[in-house]
Amino acid sequence: MTKSETVEQAYKVAKERYAELGVDTDAALKELKKVKLSVHCWQGDDIHGFLFPNQELTGGIGVSGNYPGIARTPDELSGDLSEALSLIPGQHKVQLHAIYAVTDKKKDLTDLEPEDFSYWVDWAKKEKVGLDMNGTFFSHPMVKDNFTLASPDKDVRDFWIEHGKRSRTIANYFGKELGQQSVNNFWIPDGFKDNPIDKADPRLRLIDSLDEIIKKPYDEKNTIEAFEGKLFGTGIESYTVGSHLFYNNYAISRNKLWTIDAGHWHPTEDVSDKFSAFLPFGKGLMLHVSRPVRWDSDHVVIFDEALVRIARSLVRDNELSKTNIGLDFFDATINRVAAWVIGARATQKALLQAMLEPIEQLKKAELNFDFTTRLAETEELKSYPFGAVWDEFCLQNDVPVGTDWLNNIHQYEKDVQFKRSNLINA
Template sequence: MKESQINQAFEYAKARYADLGIDVEKAVEQLDKLSISLHCWQADDVAGFENGDGELTGGIQATGNYPGKARSISELRADIDKAMSLIPGDHRVNIHAFYGDFGGETVDRDQIEPKHFQSWIDWAKEKNYKLDFNCTCFSHEKSADGFTLSHRDPAIRQFWIDHVVQSRKIAEEMGRQLGSECIHNIWIPDGSKDLTVDRLLYRKNLKESLDQIFEYKTNDDYMLDSIECKLFGIGSESYVVGSHEFYMGYGVANNKMITLDSGHFHPTEVISDKISSLLLFAPEIMLHVSRGVRWDSDHVVILNDELQALTQEIIRANALDRVHVGLDYFDASINRIGAYVVGVRATQKALLQALLEPITQLRAYEANGQNFERLALLEEAKSLPWAAVFDYYCLKKGVIAGEAYIADIQQYEKEVTSKR
């Protein structure tokens, strides 16, 4: 796509939106301020660098065997750099605890320290990225029976409590050195494949473990805690300890950020409608944007109805400063860098459409009971020339616009990933 074509299309789009009272330049500026957190585990199929290709457990599966996955920290960083070069704007990288730079040493989860992630911090400084972090409570011998922070054995619970505390310390140091609040997310796989009779016991254990974890006070300028629910998963089809109700109650009672993952609910349930409710009671919300297909929650994000509804709720609630957006999927069946770029660009496109929505007129129609007019304008807004605005944004940020990035990723595969 030629630069002149992009600029010409943008001028038309700008005028078309102006007719509806929408400032396109302002929308582009707002989009540019939105940093999306890229999940490091898409590049290596959630293997981590703790024990090589260890067994993936905890209800997590990366399906497919597409060649060229990252086998080392350097390869994973190179793949993320490549993806970032094809995504407009400045973004974050989300790291799980078992991606530490352990230098060949065996370091158990309860012994990890900021020094094991210093090379990640240095890399982020060099690349002008910010970092987020996650404790890793799966793929470990002490999580083999499906329970961690809610375990019946106090010694195992303590191991995972110590791990999460250490992870929060690492996140705090990341935020301190990078000058940006690092979100530390807590997700655990705890649950049961079949009927459970002691549901209250496990949830009581989880509450007490979290209480102990949060006794270690962190600096909110450097690190923010978030807690993530799940309704069911592989190996926890009948019972999940950390359900939506559990974490919603705990988050509201303890003023904690709540993470909503779009793949962690029932197949017909959506998280877009939960945002306006949670914002009334929780200080902030973390979104893990994914795409559920039947039972599998972790498909590459595309520009579908739910993603658009999700971003619309953020903008309509005027909550850009209270909602954090990250991705969480792992597709091993296609080019992994391509999966990053498709997912992030889809999320950005949805956010841009929401920013360009004629919300003032829509609200006026709704307030006046003009429901036909509201519906008609919502429909017309779908075909407004937002794509021309996104192409312009890419051009403005020095990033390939349109579908031309496909060839660029193919070339990277030919020169780099196919040789792994």
Template sequence: MVSEKAVETAYQVAKERYAEVGVDTEKVLKKLQNIRVSLPCWQGDDIHGFLTPDAALSGGIGVSGNYPGIARTPEELTNDLDEAFKLIPAKQRLQLHQIYAVTDGKKKDVSEVGPEDFKFWVDWAKKNDIYLDFNPTFFSSPKVKENMTLASPEKSVRDYWIQVGKNARAISNYFGEEQKAQSIDNFWIMDGMKDEPISRLDPRERLIDSLDQINEEKYDEKNTMESYEGKLFGTGVESYTVGSHLFYNNYALTRGKDWCMDIGHFHEAEDPSDYLSSFLAFGKGMFLHLSRPVHWDSDHVPAMNDMLIKMMRALVRDNLLSKTVIGLDFFDASINRVSAWVIGTRSAQKALLLALLAPIDQLKDAENHYDYTLRLAETEELKSFPFGAVWDEFCLRNNVPVGMDWYQELKDYEKNVQFKRN
């Protein structure tokens, strides 16, 4: 067990070191306390959901691994989430997919799911002070026709999925009304083609028309805001993706909506942090999906690597946090599923804390006065500052385990709860 006294002693030293460069660690901790990260519910059950839990995944999505203890019911999934939130400092958010409706035994198609089917989740979220975000489910369905939904050449197929999208907006609005805070309704569709299409424009024009129909009803933005997530490719749609990054970037800009950028959809050698200021110089807002790309679109659990650190620095240095909701998107069944939530969220929070622990105004002033020597010298020195001591203090103040202490708690939960499911 980590000694509380040792944590406090180390924090006081860190506090003094950061004060030397004009950083108030107390103010930083207060700011971090109020930034909620949106976890992906689908990490807990490998994206099966509760409508058709035995259906095979399709639409370019696949989950690898078969670690024991998977959640099979709404109660098991919320129990696992409760355990994860016990090990993550501060209050957070949760993203739900449409297939996680709790219909109380009634057989429903995804196109029939409405706000009434998410009362279970709203009640749980209120009890735990968790904000809910939403994702309509446009995959793993026999209604997907030749890898097409909203961009299908068949009107009947488009009409079906338009209804799914309209219902999703109503559900997200319900979340916002109940939680008195905006719910992000994130649209991702798998539409595309395995081989080169003759027309790249026709499917995109159909997608625009479908999305516009979905958005016909007006909802108060204090309750819900749509975001649109581009994709690079997936299994079965390797050659052409209708909803590309640029497509949704432009759709969000022209419709006054948010753009969702999933950094897992970028090559690991790219720097997606540059997109933040490029888009938000014009756009209304952004919903981030943080994961870890390994040769594109692999949805690995976030690690505190250079890409994640750069993303958080871009948000902090350009004061973009107020226009951004930070979400996570990953699924890994090769490790304990609860541990993935804990590791991924704590990694995101650590990267954010590291970005906040810098004299941004001072560094900007140096830059504006062409003092690039100071800019480089100070940013390099900050790399060896005792950031970890501030993180440990943050955990301590939130009554969550410090360091690796969370791991033993998780192993106890695994033994006493998860492994008994099998």
């Protein structure tokens, strides 16, 4: 019996088991295929980019490890992304940062034009993926004393305001060229290491700066802005200007998206509980799915309880249509392409498992205060043959089943990645 025949046989059994609970596995697979993840480019090159590849990382960002095969050029990074996307079922998007502009001219962040991203648009058309955008508000000499848009120095603010405006122009270009909305995410590292006297004025300056950036209207068919709060550590331990609550309120008041980064909350907080509290008031969400370890870190996403809770909240409360799901982690201790695949497939598995619940039946039991049925069924579902349904999803989307994708990675290492030097500009 071939592997595909084994998968089909196992799926047939799983389909029957789930049908006993009233769950249509075929419908779940169709729903999962509609979900586009936004895969972050910066996992592939440790956030070096192409504008200033030798610039030291700042803003509390650091990447651990030196696994061989780092991407150093646009062709290497796009090639690595193509390899990863070929191993992730479904059709997705890719997130870029401003520092990934591809130009033969020396440019600063305030000089960027849409033409500097034509390389990525051409590649995206070939791969049939969308592009999301991030302004790069870190690792630059104009980050003064840990401040950008909230700086007391007008020249500093003006520099970053101009960069923000240009990032919006580029995101609009992505949307027009690719025919799908480009989410333009804003995160800034502004804050104080020790206790500030004045917590209000930096936030008032940030509001003014952001309002200036978004003043020009763009068709939301092409692009929309998202604003990302942080509970951040290194350098701004005592005060973050753009806190979670700040951007929650800013997004609601400006009719924009709020970005929730799962890797930057207190360890005891349940990130998934934020969705249903925000979405009745807010336009929508951008998620940066990451994995914190003890706090303030971006480990590769795995199929853990935190991710399961995120997926359950989105699916059970019917919030997927208002939520953009992006990945955000960087690990240079393992193969960088494998990290993309592991994180993306884990996220899809969590969503699928949530889709394989008899949600309306469970909601009805809960509404009738039948907590016995609610607990019994959710516990039994944990041992249902969800893996067989996932294997069928991979088979239907022509990607390797199980750990077979790792064979592709090992071959790609041998043929491509291990032939590179680890020097960024080699």
